[in-house]
Amino acid sequence: MLFAMSVSDVSSAEPPPRAPLDALWGDLMLEGSASSVSVDSSGQRTVSIPRRRFDEQHGETWPESAAGTTHGIRVSRLDERWLLWRNGGWVLEGGLLARAREQSSTIELYGKAVIRQPPYVPSGPFPRDPPMTTGYEFFLVLRKADASRATIIREWIFQPSDVAKAGLVGARLQYDTASKKAVVTVTGLKTPVEYTVELAR
Secondary structure, eight states: OOOOOOOOSSOOOOOOOSHHHHHHHHHHHHTTTOOEEETTTTEEOOOOOBBOOTTTTTTTTTTTHTBBBTTTTEEEEEEEETTTTEEEEEEEEEEEEEEEEEEEEHHHHEEEEEEEEEEOOSSSSSSOOOOOOOEEEEEEEEEEEEESSOOOEEEEOOOOOBBSSSTTOOEEEEETTTTEEEEEEEEEEEEEEEEEEEOOO
């Protein structure tokens, strides 16, 4: 006698909350810290990873690449469960993409890839590749030399539906010291965009 068993894609638990991960990522960005943090129900731990030096002249383009620099940030929580596998959740990775000097302050552009990974079967006769979706967030930040934390001047959020291809969404910063205008260009979207931000004189 043969028995057929169908398994739905519904996990046995809700996805872990994303808001605390966003808050932690944002704190690290405003503090100017580089860190790779893994979070689960028991707390959080910092993971030591090799980092390459941030290129002051050329900067970075893609958030996923920036995560591996000396100004990179990665915050993850992957303990959402599906049957026997507990490997779903969120990965927030990115870091400093570009920096411009303004007297004793710096104008900085940060990028963050927001990756949603449902639980999946990692191996075996019926492996199931995780159907990940990725959105992106970019932050224009002012960092003053005499302040312990930077401030966010402007931020932009792009949903997975805005993305042409995950992993190829990037941003560039151009800053004109005379006019005090910052131009942020975001590429890799279905519709590339450019924003001009005028800083207070």
